[in-house]
Amino acid sequence: MREAALREIPDKVNAFLRDVVEAVRPRFGGRISYASIPIEHIDWTPFDIVGVDAYRSRRNAAHYRAEIRQHLTHGKPVAVTEAGCCAYRGAADMGAAGWLVIGADCPPLTRARPQTQRLAASTLSPPLVLNAIAAAGAC
Numbered sequence: 001m002r003e004a005a006l007r008e009i010p011d012k013v014n015a016f017l018r019d020v021v022e023a024v025r026p027r028f029g030g031r032i033s034y035a036s037i038p039i040e041h042i043d044w045t046p047f048d049i050v051g052v053d054a055y056r057s058r059r060n061a062a063h064y065r066a067e068i069r070q071h072l073t074h075g076k077p078v079a080v081t082e083a084g085c086c087a088y089r090g091a092a093d094m095g096a097a098g099w100l101v102i103g104a105d106c107p108p109l110t111r112a113r114p115q116t117q118r119l120a121a122s123t124l125s126p127p128l129v130l131n132a133i134a135a136a137g138a139c
Contacts, residue, residue, distance in 0.1 A: 032049070033047050035051040038055075049077045050071050051081045054083050055083060
Protein backbone atom coordinates (compact mmCIF):
# COMPACT_ATOMS: atom_id res chain seq x y z
CA MET A 1 0.00 0.00 0.00
CA ARG A 2 2.84 2.40 0.87
CA GLU A 3 4.65 1.68 -2.42
CA ALA A 4 1.50 2.42 -4.42
CA ALA A 5 1.04 5.72 -2.57
CA LEU A 6 4.68 6.70 -3.17
CA ARG A 7 4.39 5.91 -6.90
CA GLU A 8 1.59 8.47 -7.19
CA ILE A 9 3.62 11.33 -5.71
CA PRO A 10 5.56 12.39 -8.86
CA ASP A 11 2.35 12.63 -10.89
CA LYS A 12 0.68 14.68 -8.16
CA VAL A 13 3.68 16.99 -7.81
CA ASN A 14 3.89 17.49 -11.58
CA ALA A 15 0.15 18.19 -11.85
CA PHE A 16 0.45 20.75 -9.05
CA LEU A 17 3.48 22.39 -10.68
CA ARG A 18 1.69 22.55 -14.06
CA ASP A 19 -1.25 24.28 -12.37
CA VAL A 20 1.08 26.74 -10.62
CA VAL A 21 2.94 27.63 -13.81
CA GLU A 22 -0.37 28.02 -15.65
CA ALA A 23 -1.60 30.44 -12.97
CA VAL A 24 1.67 32.37 -12.71
CA ARG A 25 2.63 32.74 -16.38
CA PRO A 26 -0.08 35.32 -17.31
CA ARG A 27 0.88 37.47 -14.30
CA PHE A 28 4.66 37.20 -14.49
CA GLY A 29 6.75 38.32 -17.44
CA GLY A 30 9.94 36.50 -16.54
CA ARG A 31 11.18 32.98 -17.06
CA ILE A 32 9.82 30.35 -14.68
CA SER A 33 11.77 27.57 -12.98
CA TYR A 34 11.60 25.21 -10.05
CA ALA A 35 14.43 24.11 -7.74
CA SER A 36 14.27 20.33 -7.73
CA ILE A 37 16.00 17.85 -5.45
CA PRO A 38 17.65 14.73 -6.88
CA ILE A 39 14.88 12.30 -5.87
CA GLU A 40 12.19 14.23 -7.75
CA HIS A 41 11.12 13.28 -11.24
CA ILE A 42 10.01 16.64 -12.58
CA ASP A 43 8.29 17.13 -15.90
CA TRP A 44 10.18 20.20 -17.16
CA THR A 45 7.74 20.88 -20.02
CA PRO A 46 5.96 23.85 -18.39
CA PHE A 47 9.20 25.47 -17.20
CA ASP A 48 11.61 27.75 -19.02
CA ILE A 49 14.66 26.77 -16.95
CA VAL A 50 15.56 23.42 -15.39
CA GLY A 51 16.50 24.07 -11.74
CA VAL A 52 18.50 21.45 -9.85
CA ASP A 53 20.21 21.04 -6.51
CA ALA A 54 23.60 19.63 -7.51
CA TYR A 55 25.44 18.49 -4.42
CA ARG A 56 28.52 16.35 -4.93
CA SER A 57 29.09 13.71 -2.25
CA ARG A 58 30.93 10.46 -1.69
CA ARG A 59 27.79 8.65 -2.91
CA ASN A 60 27.65 10.30 -6.34
CA ALA A 61 31.25 11.48 -6.92
CA ALA A 62 31.94 8.84 -9.59
CA HIS A 63 28.87 9.78 -11.67
CA TYR A 64 28.38 13.43 -10.68
CA ARG A 65 29.07 14.76 -14.19
CA ALA A 66 26.63 12.27 -15.69
CA GLU A 67 23.96 13.44 -13.24
CA ILE A 68 24.49 17.04 -14.36
CA ARG A 69 24.60 16.01 -18.03
CA GLN A 70 21.22 14.28 -17.62
CA HIS A 71 19.58 17.64 -16.88
CA LEU A 72 20.75 19.01 -20.23
CA THR A 73 18.53 16.59 -22.15
CA HIS A 74 15.44 18.78 -21.75
CA GLY A 75 16.63 21.37 -24.28
CA LYS A 76 16.42 24.18 -21.73
CA PRO A 77 18.94 26.19 -19.74
CA VAL A 78 19.99 24.52 -16.49
CA ALA A 79 20.32 26.53 -13.27
CA VAL A 80 22.15 24.95 -10.38
CA THR A 81 20.03 26.19 -7.48
CA GLU A 82 22.09 24.65 -4.66
CA ALA A 83 25.63 23.27 -4.42
CA GLY A 84 28.49 23.06 -1.93
CA CYS A 85 28.58 21.57 1.55
CA CYS A 86 28.50 22.42 5.23
CA ALA A 87 31.62 23.95 6.76
CA TYR A 88 33.12 21.16 8.84
CA ARG A 89 35.66 18.46 8.07
CA GLY A 90 34.00 15.48 6.43
CA ALA A 91 30.99 17.43 5.20
CA ALA A 92 32.02 17.25 1.53
CA ASP A 93 31.55 13.48 1.63
CA MET A 94 27.98 14.02 2.82
CA GLY A 95 26.93 16.61 0.20
CA ALA A 96 23.38 17.81 0.82
CA ALA A 97 23.07 15.54 3.87
CA GLY A 98 25.78 17.39 5.82
CA TRP A 99 23.18 18.77 8.20
CA LEU A 100 22.39 15.25 9.42
CA VAL A 101 25.38 15.47 11.78
CA ILE A 102 23.34 17.72 14.05
CA GLY A 103 21.23 15.92 16.62
CA ALA A 104 20.21 16.00 20.25
CA ASP A 105 23.00 13.65 21.31
CA CYS A 106 25.78 15.13 19.11
CA PRO A 107 28.70 16.93 20.73
CA PRO A 108 29.23 20.55 19.67
CA LEU A 109 30.51 20.81 16.10
CA THR A 110 33.47 22.92 17.18
CA ARG A 111 34.84 19.97 19.16
CA ALA A 112 33.66 16.92 17.22
CA ARG A 113 34.02 18.26 13.69
CA PRO A 114 36.25 21.31 13.40
CA GLN A 115 34.60 23.93 11.24
CA THR A 116 36.38 25.02 8.12
CA GLN A 117 35.06 27.53 5.61
CA ARG A 118 37.94 26.56 3.31
CA LEU A 119 36.45 23.06 2.94
CA ALA A 120 33.04 24.44 2.02
CA ALA A 121 34.60 26.84 -0.48
CA SER A 122 36.71 24.08 -2.02
CA THR A 123 33.58 22.28 -3.20
CA LEU A 124 32.84 25.32 -5.36
CA SER A 125 36.35 26.51 -6.25
CA PRO A 126 37.29 25.40 -8.75
CA PRO A 127 33.56 25.29 -9.40
CA LEU A 128 32.83 21.59 -9.68
CA VAL A 129 29.30 22.27 -10.81
CA LEU A 130 30.41 24.57 -13.63
CA ASN A 131 33.16 22.15 -14.61
CA ALA A 132 30.60 19.35 -14.72
CA ILE A 133 28.24 21.39 -16.89
CA ALA A 134 31.09 22.40 -19.20
CA ALA A 135 32.13 18.75 -19.48
CA ALA A 136 28.55 17.93 -20.42
CA GLY A 137 28.83 20.35 -23.35
CA ALA A 138 26.58 23.13 -22.11
CA CYS A 139 29.26 25.84 -22.12
